[in-house]
Amino acid sequence: MDTPTHDPIAASGRARGFLSGAREIDDARVDIRGTLPSWLRGTHLLNGPALWELPGGRHEHWFDGYAMWHALRIADDGVRYRSRFALSDAYRRSSAAGMPVFGEFGSPNPAGLLTRLRSPQVTDNPAVVMSRHGDRWLSVTETPFLTYFDPDTLETQERLDLGHGDEVMHLMSAHGFTLADGSYLNLATALGRRCEMKLFRLRPGSARPEVLGRIAMPRSGYTHGFGLAPGHALIWETALRAQPLAFRFGSRSYAGNFRWEPRDGSAIHAVALDTGGVRTWRIPPIMAFHCTQAWGDGNDLVLELAVYDDAAVFDDLRLDRRRAGAPLKSLPRHVRYRLRADHRDADPEAIAGPAIELQQVHPWRVGRRRAQVCWGGGNGEHGEFSDRTHRIDLDGGGVSSWQRPQAIQLEPLFVPRPGGEGDDDGVLLVPTLADADDATVIGVLDARSMECLAELRTPQIVPFGFHAAFRFH
Template sequence: MPSAPYALGLTTANEHPESRALPVRGTLPPWLRGTLVRNGPGRFEVEDEAYNHWFDGLALLHAFTITEAGVSYRSRFLQSSAYTEAEAEGRITQSAFATDPCRSLFERVMTVFRPQLTDNANVSIHRLAGDWVALTETPLPVRFDPHTLDTLGVVDYDDTLSGPLTTAHPHRLPDGTLYSYVVDFSKPTSTYRLYRLDAATATRKELGTHAVRRPSYMHSFAMTGRYLALVAFPLVLDPLDVLLSGKPFIENFEWQPERGTQIHVFERDTGTHVTTVPTDPMFAFHHINAFDDGDALCIDLASYPDATIVDRMYLDALRSGWDDVEMARPERLRVNLKQHTATHERLSDTGIEVPRIHYAACNGQPYRYVYGTGNRTPGNFTDELVKIDMTTGNAQHWHADGCFPSEPIFAAAPRSTAEDEGVVLSVVLDTEAERSFLLVLDAESFTEIARAPAPQAIPLSFHGQFLDADAPLQDLHR
């Protein structure tokens, strides 16, 4: 099987728990002080058992800390029970997104009555209940120390809100209030449960619910000043299949385009269901932003025509090359709340994934710029960074031979007034040097101003946060 040029980023890495000083090429802005913490899969096998999907790998946290003295790096595996049990038993012990461990007949029967949720929180980083946590799509956030990356244990919610599936992309208000949802599987109907979590508390308050017969796989959702919206794509399941099929989680979902996409809209403050608007079939992992526009709700996503991308993320397929998959494109769903209709508009022909905006200033508001990874050369997965002007569709690009960047994260300059006044941070895999580096771009010109090589090749990761050393904790948003 041919190997993709970025396959080095899909191999198991060693952790570096002790801080290491890194050389810096270029000039860092004097105001840039803080820590970029990133999360993603860093181990893809346990002895002779391999995980099937990129989303299954065991979580590895990385931290690049920027001070007056320069840049330092450390990394640690998240000490989840999924990780510690695998280490102790020498095998995969917990079910994952697309991997189901070999279990005895008795163990399989017992999981029907007591489903096990993985705490392998390998997707994102957020502030929750007064702590920094690693998140995945099960409601088991894992606390960690952002300075040492030590694992501190699973958050123990002080409520009875039920549902085994959630999002690793909650939304936050400037005061730290968090909004999210869980999906409660049941027959004959399952339930989407939206909730609010006040800052520094562990009690989720249910806001509203919506019953569906076949719940959708949704990786993220939308929030504006007035509304919450769940865009339910036609990748759906029968809840009984999860318990009885014996298949890994995602393999129970079926693409049923004839169902179309259902946009469920709720009032943000009360959770009241406003409307459900049908529209054409589509799929997306990531929302870009959303905002109110009179009687309309605008929802921007990194959109695919179907859910083929989920299968192309299986490790065997991903490691062999990506030339038969088209990159997501920025698309706007304009939902007319009076007429209960929705239209689609492509905002740019530039491909984009893991999109990020100036969240603190623009989330839930009209905005102009989005940053993300792109695909310059067919088969090269994500081999460039892009900045798209959502008002014109024009794009700026950064790329370098043999380099594969991760999600770009915007950090605003102090007292900035322009939406793109600051820097963009990304961790880039350099396959020629067989190591990764921290890349710093000027956000306005989208040109490189500095880089700091890490001591190893860092596996391609999913999401992260820049923890500004001078910012109040409540101002640190996705």
């Protein structure tokens, strides 16, 4: 299904990854250059925004585009590509109207005042993270909707609305976790005079969330993710505070309903998964999207984050700036917080190595034990956006990198080798787009040496997304 688009903003070279225009493709061959490891067999799933313009209006922020799923099926006889738009309510209604009908992350709510007073206008555009729930796959944004999809055909299945059950949930972290039994663990926020964050579990086959722990606060912080350590969820409370009345009645964008309030600082909360007990440590004010990892060290808990000193990163990621290739104004710092059992404050400790975002560790270590190595996207010396991939030794600080010339390269998805034992025994799958490319090139890197083993050349430019997943067959 092709959707007509109107793009009044030009972009060239690598910035073409921020343009609308990706097509739905049923089945196409992927050109392989180099040699894929013999064990790498399965489906590489990609998710992200793909359509920002409609005939009657357009979105303003990278995060706002309507979601498209992409699948690269890697088999003995080659690699095949498929793409489908997620048939969210936001996509279907906006396509029918020829203009956006919901506010998105960085675009204002177009609904009139009377419509907003009757009921909240909340997008379900699942353009951020894909996760497994039991034997099924789901896709989410930062609102409490779970959009299930078929990982083979990419067909949209049903949508589960967690916001209208017994537990009030207005917002939800984009990054949940799949537990060993297939349960889906995530964090939701109920807005009000006093806000409440709710850590919940959704058991396989269930549509009813079970709240495991609650954290009450005057105004909740912007929450994109949280960390998982053995027996605990580690939740960072940013200094970007939700304004509940703005969410309920206002016309501003999702991000516009938060306000930077550094005076009260930030916090890290540890919620015990078995009892729901909460311990809290105060930290200096931060904004953060992603956790590198969390683990237990004796009686202490440890959390590693990519943090920002303010919320300017949201402006950096507006479409006009990214399509123009503007230098970044806000850069993250990679820090470690040690949460001591007998302290109530935790100071950041710088992690040696360059700043990274969209960071990864071995997925089989998450919630179990500490990983010694991580990977992430890095920025250029002059603020160039995400133009390299780093491997960082989290003990010794050693760094090795991979870079395609004149390219943007996004999240390096680590795929572990079945049966492997090392924290870096596997490959990285890195979507890239260089100035001269006619389509997306996915680099397949040896995760230890950072040597490029192969390139997968897709049949079209895959618009720049955020997160990926790998499904072994």
